[in-house]
Amino acid sequence: MATLRQLEYLVTVVDTGSFTRAAEQLHVTQPALSHQMRALEAAVGGPLLERLPRSVRLTPMGRAVLPHARAALAEAERLHTVARRTAGLEEGELEVAAIYSVSLGILPPVLRAWRRLHPGVRIRLREYPHADLLRAAMAAGRADVAIGPVPDGWEGPIRELGVEEFAVVLPVDDPLADSPTGTVALAELADRDWVHYAPGNGLADLLDHVAAQVGFHPRAAVRAEQTSAAPLLAAAGLGPALVPANIVPPHFDGAVLRPHPPVRRTLAAYTRTRPDALTVAFADLVVGVGCVDPAG
Amino acid sequence: MATLRQLEYLVTVVDTGSFTRAAEQLHVTQPALSHQMRALEAAVGGPLLERLPRSVRLTPMGRAVLPHARAALAEAERLHTVARRTAGLEEGELEVAAIYSVSLGILPPVLRAWRRLHPGVRIRLREYPHADLLRAAMAAGRADVAIGPVPDGWEGPIRELGVEEFAVVLPVDDPLADSPTGTVALAELADRDWVHYAPGNGLADLLDHVAAQVGFHPRAAVRAEQTSAAPLLAAAGLGPALVPANIVPPHFDGAVLRPHPPVRRTLAAYTRTRPDALTVAFADLVVGVGCVDPAG
DNA sequence: GTCAGCGATAAAATCTGCTCATGGCAACGC
DNA sequence: GCGTTGCCATGAGCAGATTTTATCGCTGAC
Numbered sequence: 001m002a003t004l005r006q007l008e009y010l011v012t013v014v015d016t017g018s019f020t021r022a023a024e025q026l027h028v029t030q031p032a033l034s035h036q037m038r039a040l041e042a043a044v045g046g047p048l049l050e051r052l053p054r055s056v057r058l059t060p061m062g063r064a065v066l067p068h069a070r071a072a073l074a075e076a077e078r079l080h081t082v083a084r085r086t087a088g089l090e091e092g093e094l095e096v097a098a099i100y101s102v103s104l105g106i107l108p109p110v111l112r113a114w115r116r117l118h119p120g121v122r123i124r125l126r127e128y129p130h131a132d133l134l135r136a137a138m139a140a141g142r143a144d145v146a147i148g149p150v151p152d153g154w155e156g157p158i159r160e161l162g163v164e165e166f167a168v169v170l171p172v173d174d175p176l177a178d179s180p181t182g183t184v185a186l187a188e189l190a191d192r193d194w195v196h197y198a199p200g201n202g203l204a205d206l207l208d209h210v211a212a213q214v215g216f217h218p219r220a221a222v223r224a225e226q227t228s229a230a231p232l233l234a235a236a237g238l239g240p241a242l243v244p245a246n247i248v249p250p251h252f253d254g255a256v257l258r259p260h261p262p263v264r265r266t267l268a269a270y271t272r273t274r275p276d277a278l279t280v281a282f283a284d285l286v287v288g289v290g291c292v293d294p295a296g
Numbered sequence: 297m298a299t300l301r302q303l304e305y306l307v308t309v310v311d312t313g314s315f316t317r318a319a320e321q322l323h324v325t326q327p328a329l330s331h332q333m334r335a336l337e338a339a340v341g342g343p344l345l346e347r348l349p350r351s352v353r354l355t356p357m358g359r360a361v362l363p364h365a366r367a368a369l370a371e372a373e374r375l376h377t378v379a380r381r382t383a384g385l386e387e388g389e390l391e392v393a394a395i396y397s398v399s400l401g402i403l404p405p406v407l408r409a410w411r412r413l414h415p416g417v418r419i420r421l422r423e424y425p426h427a428d429l430l431r432a433a434m435a436a437g438r439a440d441v442a443i444g445p446v447p448d449g450w451e452g453p454i455r456e457l458g459v460e461e462f463a464v465v466l467p468v469d470d471p472l473a474d475s476p477t478g479t480v481a482l483a484e485l486a487d488r489d490w491v492h493y494a495p496g497n498g499l500a501d502l503l504d505h506v507a508a509q510v511g512f513h514p515r516a517a518v519r520a521e522q523t524s525a526a527p528l529l530a531a532a533g534l535g536p537a538l539v540p541a542n543i544v545p546p547h548f549d550g551a552v553l554r555p556h557p558p559v560r561r562t563l564a565a566y567t568r569t570r571p572d573a574l575t576v577a578f579a580d581l582v583v584g585v586g587c588v589d590p591a592g
Numbered sequence: 593g594t595c596a597g598c599g600a601t602a603a604a605a606t607c608t609g610c611t612c613a614t615g616g617c618a619a620c621g622c
Numbered sequence: 623g624c625g626t627t628g629c630c631a632t633g634a635g636c637a638g639a640t641t642t643t644a645t646c647g648c649t650g651a652c
Contacts, residue, residue: 002372004300005609019630032610034631039609044379047572050437051630053618057437060388060417060574061379068375072368076298079364083340083357092356121356141346141353276343278356301640315599328641330600335639347599349649 004076006040007069009033010048014066017055091120092278097143099134099202100227102267103127105246106147106161106290113289114282121278129227130202138270144279147286149202150268158270159287166206166263167245169195169234170255177255184257186214193221195233195241203227207242210263231256300372302336303365305329306344310362313351387416388574393439395430395498396523398563399423401542402443402457402586409585410578417574425523426498434566440575443582445498446564454566455583462502462559463541465491465530466551473551480553482510489517491529491537499523503538506559527552 012022013033023030041047048062058066085091098107103125111123126142128134131149138146150158168184170177176184190211196218197204204223211218221239224230227247234241235254242263248256269286271279308318309329319326337343344358354362381387394403399421407419422438424430427445434442446454464480466473472480486507492514493500500519507514517535520526523543530537531550538559544552565582567575 001300002375004297004368004372007372007375018628020628028609029611030630031612031632036609038631044376046379046383048379050568050570050572052437052568053630054628055437056630059572060390060440061382061572064378064382064388065375068371068378072300072371072375075364075368075371076300076303079298079303079361079368080340082360082364083342083344086357086360087342092360094356141348141351144356272346272348274346276346276355276357314597316597324640325642326599327601327643332640334600349599350597352599 002040002043002069004073006036006043007073009036010040010062010066010069011073013037013049013056014058014062019056085120087277089118089121089278089281093122093124094145094278094282095124095126095143096282097126097128097134097137097146097148099128099131099148101164101203101244101247102147104228105164105244106267106286110286110290114285117285118281129198129200130205132202133200138272141272144275145269145271145283145286147269147290148267150266151270154270156270156272157275157283158268159283161267161269161287162291163264164267165245166242166259166265167248168257168259169231169241169243169248170257171235171237172253172255174255176257179257182258183260185260186210187216189240190214190216192219193239194218195230195239196220196223197227197230198223198225201225201227203230203242206263206265210242210259214261298336298339298365300369302332302339303369305332306336306358306365307362307369309333309345309352310354310358315352381416383573385414385417385574385577389418389420390441390574390578391420391422391439392578393422393424393430393433393442393444395424395427395444397460397499397540397543398443400524401460401540402563402582406582406586410581413581414577425494425496426501428498434568437568440571441565441567441579441582443565443586444563446562447566450566452566452568453571453579454564455579457563457565457583458587459560460563461541462538462555462561463544464553464555465527465537465539465544466553467531467533468549468551470551472553475553478554479556481556482506483512485536486510486512488515489535490514491526491535492516492519493523493526494519494521497521497523499526499538499540502559502561506538506555510557 009022009026012026013019016022016025019033019037020030023033026033037049044061044065046061047059048065050057050059082091107125114121114123126137128137128148131151134146134148135151135154137143150160168189170184176188194207196207207218222233224233230241231243231248231252231254235252242259245256269283269290271283275283305318305322308322309315312318312321315329316326319329322329333345340357340361342357343355344361346353346355378387403421410417410419422433424433424444427447430442430444431447431450433439446456464485466480472484490503492503503514518529520529526537527539527544527548527550531548538555541552565579565586567579571579
């Protein structure tokens with residue numbers, strides 16, 4: 001197989017019209033160049049250059065080969081350029097993994113800021129319904145960076161984003177909607193049919209766990225497949241919903257109350273042990289822009 | 297700069313998903329491959345692969361670089377393919393030099409046959425008005441093969457095609473047109489105004505030379521720039537013309553006579569000393585197909 | 593806890609690329 | 623015609639690059 005060095009020699013000989021001038025331009029001696037041209041001709045199986053007394057000339061085979069030599073060199077040069085640009089955060093593709101609520105809450109402003117700062121870097125987002133799935137995907141190398149609940153026993157860098165507060169959503173005409181303190185006791189919702197979450201969604205586990213701690217098991221009026229549907233269904237009267245506060249849209253047509261006891265979880269951006277520059281830059285931006293506002 | 301070998305290693309690791317399997321596939325040991333991957337990463341300035349416990353994973357930089365690595369390898373492979381095909385006469389480009397009359401007479405059937413036999417090989421034709429220009433171009437390396445009058449003192453291979461006969465063209469109503477022997481004595485045309493050739497056209501020299509040998513200097517009624525125009529102008533009555541017999545079109549509307557004394561020149565296909573396979577194949581075909589019919 | 597899977601590292605062996613020296617051929621100038 | 627210059631080819635030797643062999647360290651599975 002031809003080497004890129006040999007191809008570089010060929011192209012330079014053709015462009016300069018002589019072995020001697022090509023050797024000068026490439027800062028090697030003429031015999032080195034002569035020898036490599038011979039080796040290349042042996043590798044491709046025939047003469048590429050005709051040596052005339054005062055010049056060189058491409059053979060038909062040489063003429064056929066030359067554009068491909070140029071293209072290979074161009075691609076090799078381009079990969080260096082692309083690598084440099086990726087290192088300089090000007091180009092590349094990041095794989096981000098997040099749980100559903102993060103995609104709805106924290107990520108939009110983060111991605112907006114990222115696009116402004118690094119317009120040449122693409123983001124590929126994968127969403128996971130459950131923190132355990134997120135963690136497993138990250139451990140298996142399916143993403144460069146994960147954003148979600150703090151993973152227990154994780155060995156790579158973890159950057160905390162703050163505490164994600166949960167809210168109870170009720171229709172505005174619910175008897176409990178007008179609480180003067182803006183809070184609602186979870187125990188008062190023990191007999192309600194809830195807007196629950198589909199199995200496998202981490203919020204289903206969380207709701208069950210929270211209710212168990214208060215002493216009840218929430219009956220499901222409906223199991224929302226999409227996290228973002230929960231507040232809408234609750235406002236429509238299907239039942240209370242426990243949702244991350246920051247996913248409730250602005251100008252929301254429903255009652256948003258703080259649960260008592262409070263329901264919280266800490267969110268973090270985390271990577272595996274030795275993240276590359278682009279991944280680090282993104283995680284930094286998430287920490288800077290993606291802080292969690294407890295009650296939006 | 298990255299080497300093609302390193303790029304091949306990278307692509308194979310990514311495609312097989314492991315260093316060990318890639319090393320097997322490439323018939324090298326795993327440490328060699330490991331070391332070269334490190335070298336490549338040093339060359340491009342950052343990590344391309346993330347080493348996970350049971351797998352490897354591309355970094356963002358690796359993902360950016362990979363398509364260019366593939367492309368460089370593809371171009372290098374393509375140049376080998378193209379070289380092989382050129383050697384096998386399946387592909388390539390030949391540069392043919394010929395004098396004007398050859399382009400009109402011998403070459404059309406030759407090129408037709410060539411295209412049938414080697415449809416993938418392109419021909420680039422350069423025409424010269426004068427045998428000396430043809431020879432000079434050939435010596436200077438401006439073509440792979442030349443077709444024209446035999447060059448004196450040429451050191452490369454010369455393949456003779458036969459003798460090109462000249463004819464005198466007159467209008468059909470010329471008093472000399474009805475010669476019972478089909479011949480005309482050049483001396484009888486001494487006082488005529490001739491369809492001559494433009495200066496620089498080898499046929500101008502030839503006509504002057506032939507006339508001088510018979511004892512006259514041809515006055516020019518017109519100097520044809522295009523060799524192929526001469527018989528047409530003669531048939532139209534502008535004056536006699538001396539033309540290669542084989543460039544007179546079939547069903548020609550004029551009188552075509554053999555001059556006395558006969559005018560001839562030997563044609564040949566010739567190359568420089570060590571022609572490549574494609575050039576040899578073409579010259580062989582010219583010899584086989586391009587024989588000169590004295591009165592075709 | 594043991595073993596298998598897997599990549600990294602070091603030292604030794606082998607290969608490759610380059611330099612220096614020289615030769616051969618052609619063109620040019622005197 | 624002779625000497626000089628221009629230019630590529632070839633051979634020998636050397637240094638650096640690549641590969642192999644041996645071994646280590648880490649992780650996951652049983």
